[in-house]
Amino acid sequence: MSLARTKPLLLPLAALLAFELWIRLAHLQSDSLAPPSAVLAALVAALADLTIPIATRDTLLAAFAGLAIGSIIGLGLGIAFGVSSMLDRLMEVTVEAIRPIPSIALLPIALIALGFGYRMEIVIVTFACVWPMLILSRTAVRGIEPRLMEVSRALRLTPVQRTIKIIIPAALPRIFVAFRLSAGIALIVAVTVEIAINPLGLGAGIMLAQQALRPDLMLAYLVWIGAIGYGLNLALIVVQHRLFGRAATAGAGS
């Protein structure tokens, strides 16, 4: 059993070791590569002097703020479109015209309107998070057992009561899957905006390390960003299992 668990670790460990040996033995002095041991040292140092923790806070702040706003907007529209097929059909062209705009293309617009800083980053993350939330929650609402909707009509629930008591709980497992997807997107977009232009957070940190010709620090940032992405995804999967059990996760098809 323990052998089966270690098998997947062999390849990355071997790759790291080979990389380390290659750089050490070739006495490579590079502006773009550093041995894993130096990367680890840089990571520990940057964690200790709080540069990475502060950058992480900035990035996550922007990502989560955008995620929250985008999710609420997307969820609201998704439920509305899911309940009212008339609204859905009327908005179809508008939605299909705006949705394909790559979120990052809004960057210059946000830049001239809001300048550098959290606000422009949050706006772009919000835009990116609205769509998966809208599309998936619309599908989730459409997939609610029709009998439940009939029950809510028979009970003469008001639209607000119906939304809170029937629709959201019934669609919640699939809405959460959409939220998990959006969270991943939020982090990616936040880091991308920082790398492209915004001087804050992890993205700016890694660009700065590259420009300062510190490959060890740059790769330390890369490893850290990867760990954040992995940790976020893992945490949300755990929450999903806790809340909805295995069935919901399996149904999400990921």
Add this chain to the structure above:
Amino acid sequence: MSATAMIWRMASFAVAAGFVGLWQLIANLKLVSPVFLPGPDRAWTALVRGFASGDLASKLVGTLEHMAYGWLAASIAGIALGALIGSSRLMRTYIAPSLEFLRPLPVSAIIPVAIALFGLTEGMALFVIAFGAIWPIMLATIHGFAAVEPRLYEVARALQMSRPAVVFKIALPSALPDILAGMRLSLTVALILSVVCEVLAGLDGLGHWVLLSARAFRSADLFAGVILLGAMGYVTSVAMSLAERRLLAWQSMR
């Protein structure tokens, strides 16, 4: 298309036109400073002027090229590697977990590393776009190959089919729905990374165009570029849908 569907379509276009009208009204009344928000009339004029002078067309081609080359390279490499890993149990045990670990990595974080390795060049952009776009394709291909109905492999054995024949006649067509879904996802990734690389490296393309327009506060040109990027996202995604529908005609029979 049925008559009712036609009417809904037209109503939906009317709603979209209404939004454009609203946008025009906001711009005309100068509710938002024209520095940030040009009206649709000015954006359209900028679009036409840009194409008439040939500037915008060459930028469009530039972005299309970045996107297409990166995406094609990612598709070929992703399908080949995915097929190799997915069809071997040994490879799946040792390699697939490492790949799953890398899946949630915000791929744009590789940009600084690519800049350190290749400088601000076209080669850097190609590397970044291909690197970002390969994951969805490769992971989908691995999944598709691993999920081939075992009975079909027995049919292949009973017919004594050669190994290449098994790959091309059984495994690849069986995995095709997964592969195409991965390629569709990668298309979006490729467009976003093309824009980011153009912004960062000043490469000829729409990303560079919108950034320059923003810096010079030429908001009409900026919007023209964003509209064009949206159109690109839309057209490529429609083309992908058509290809999927054609290649997977057998699936819709179910």
Add this chain to the structure above:
Amino acid sequence: MILLARLDDAKAARQQKPLISFNGATLRLGGKTIIENLDLTVRPGEFLCIVGASGCGKTTALRLAAGLYRPTGGAVTFDGQAMLEPRREVAIVFQDYGKALLPWRTAAGNISLALEASRIPARERPGRIAELLRKVGLPAHAEKYPAEMSGGMQQRLQIARCLAQEPTTLLMDEPFGALDAMTRQGLQDEVLSLTAATNTTVIFVTHDLDEAIYLGDRVVGLLPHPGRIGIELDVNLSRPRDQLATREHPEFLRLRRQLFDFIKATEH
């Protein structure tokens, strides 16, 4: 005299070299013995049916004959040679036709797969495909995808693909188990006439005792845990068989009773 001659024929057939033989064949999978010390021979042109309670290893025996499994003890031979890998002259019809057909190929395309595997030149294929589709009663469905066909049609298609291999031996694993009674009877008669016309050897696995007697020259009943032979009956019913007359024949009913008692006894 005529009667004597017939008996002689039967005797000669008995002494004929077997086409397929299990010699003490044993199969262990994951520490479990699925089949133990199985001795069984099949003559060329014979229609052999294997019955048994579920889990008695009848499907496994068929897969050994197909070369999809290798015996862990003893041997399975085909025409005197050990059956270690599938051979093109031995075709296998799977029960789950829905999984055994390529969903992305039309009926014609699925048959073509077997022709491609046999390296039949492309220009000869359309004619062969049309003929095979006609043989199994699907001449008008060449361009349909499996998903557009009923269960019975899909199973006909799988049989057509197997016939495209031009097999001398057909191995059938509960091929009609999932079909309704009417479709099943029609397919039984078609399989009988198709195999009789080409003198094809058949091993037919089923859990339906009536089906086994109706189709077979001989019926073998397996005992479970581990699978071995429990009963062996010759079916002396005239051919061609008839869905009504054969099933009402006293000999049919006697065999049916005997098999029924056997199965009943194994289920405890």
